[in-house]
Amino acid sequence: MAEIHVNTLQDKTKGGVKSRRAFAYVLLSIACVFCLIWFYILIINATRSKGELTKGFTPIPSTHLFENLNNALHGTQPILKGMFNSIFVAAMSSALSVYFSAMTAYAIHAYEFKLKKAIFTGILAIMMIPTQVVALGFLQLIDKMKLMDSFVPLIVPSIAAPIVFFYIKQYMESALPLELLEAARIDGAGEIRIFNGIVLPLLVPAMAVQAIFSFVGSWNNYFTPALVLSTDTKKTLPILIAQLRGADFLKFDMGVVYATIAFSIFPVVVVYLILSKYIVGGLAAGSVKG
Numbered sequence: 455m456a457e458i459h460v461n462t463l464q465d466k467t468k469g470g471v472k473s474r475r476a477f478a479y480v481l482l483s484i485a486c487v488f489c490l491i492w493f494y495i496l497i498i499n500a501t502r503s504k505g506e507l508t509k510g511f512t513p514i515p516s517t518h519l520f521e522n523l524n525n526a527l528h529g530t531q532p533i534l535k536g537m538f539n540s541i542f543v544a545a546m547s548s549a550l551s552v553y554f555s556a557m558t559a560y561a562i563h564a565y566e567f568k569l570k571k572a573i574f575t576g577i578l579a580i581m582m583i584p585t586q587v588v589a590l591g592f593l594q595l596i597d598k599m600k601l602m603d604s605f606v607p608l609i610v611p612s613i614a615a616p617i618v619f620f621y622i623k624q625y626m627e628s629a630l631p632l633e634l635l636e637a638a639r640i641d642g643a644g645e646i647r648i649f650n651g652i653v654l655p656l657l658v659p660a661m662a663v664q665a666i667f668s669f670v671g672s673w674n675n676y677f678t679p680a681l682v683l684s685t686d687t688k689k690t691l692p693i694l695i696a697q698l699r700g701a702d703f704l705k706f707d708m709g710v711v712y713a714t715i716a717f718s719i720f721p722v723v724v725v726y727l728i729l730s731k732y733i734v735g736g737l738a739a740g741s742v743k744g
Contacts (some may be wrong), residue, residue, distance in 0.1 A: 493719075507708050522713035524685050529698075533714060534542040536694040541721055543605055543679075543690060547612035551668045552661045555618035560653055563626045564635055574623075581616040585677060593681060603684045612672065618664045625660035662689040662732035669725050691718045 499507060501519040506512075527533050562574055596607045630653060638648045654661070676692040683689050689697075695718065698711050 455556060490521040496712060496716055496719075500709070500716040502709055502712075504707045504709050507673050507712075518709060519713065520652075522707075522709045523717060525707065526698075526710045526714040526717065529710065531694045531697055532687055532689075533691070533694060533717070536689055536691045537718070537721070539605070539688060540673055540690040540692075540718075543608050544669045544721075546605075546609045548665050548668040550609065551612040551618050552622075552665050553613040554613045555615050555664070556622050556654065556657055556661060557649065558619050559623035559626055559709040560630075560649055562623060564629065564632065577616050579618060581620070589677075589681065592678075596682065603688060604682070605688070608672075608675075609681055612668070614670065617628075618668060621664055622660050625657065629656050636719060659732040666726055666729050670722055673722055 498515050502516040503518045601607050637651055679690045680693055695714055
């Protein structure tokens with residue numbers, strides 16, 4: 455009787471696990487559909503002409519994709535140049551943000567010094583300040599430094615990225631034992647060598663995750679580039695897309711706008727595919743303190 459009771463409990467447990475797993479798969483499938491359906495609509499609309507778009511949405515793709523892309527690339531806006539500008543700004547911002555945030559997190563994690571907690575709290579407090587609040591002072595500063603209509607104000611400030619710093623700091627607590635650093639110092643390694651040769655390889659998952667987020671954030675940034683850049687050949691893609699949408703009625707073609715938007719997400723997809731293998735491990739390890 456005891457064995458029958460145990461087997462019954464095991465069967466119920468297995469059945470419960472299977473039910474929860476099936477329920478989770480259903481929810482994830484629904485969430486996946488809701489996430490991807492907008493990309494599907496974007497691609498479908500990018501294949502349709504201006505006249506077809508005025509008739510309403512249809513799930514069947516049309517035949518005007520290459521025509522729309524050709525009109526976008528050879529139209530009034532320098533889309534290819536804007537693509538290069540966005541890639542350059544986003545890549546540089548992402549690289550600087552991740553590297554110097556990791557260096558700052560390493561200093562806070564590995565060393566003991568006065569005001570350490572105050573500095574850490576101050577960095578986190580900066581996260582609460584919206585970009586719009588400091589925009590006027592920022593513009594006045596770069597104007598005095600003769601940096602208006604330049605990529606420098608879009609790239610250099612990314613060195614100070616409190617959110618990236620905080621995430622990497624949390625990851626370090628679970629992935630970077632202080633004993634390893636002490637052993638490297640005993641072996642005669644300098645601090646720069648320790649950071650670049652030992653610490654950074656251990657932080658690859660966290661840095662890859664934050665590199666994706668930083669790249670996407672810089673890529674989608676419209677507010678600051680719109681304030682700083684004025685020359686058409688220096689503008690980034692979000693500004694050029696906004697200018698396409700703001701064209702007068704005779705020049706406005708929503709098919710071209712959809713094709714340009716679809717074209718603009720391609721580099722982001724490539725970056726994600728390159729670094730995506732680190733996302734799960736990086737997020738999981740960064741959320742657990744050692």
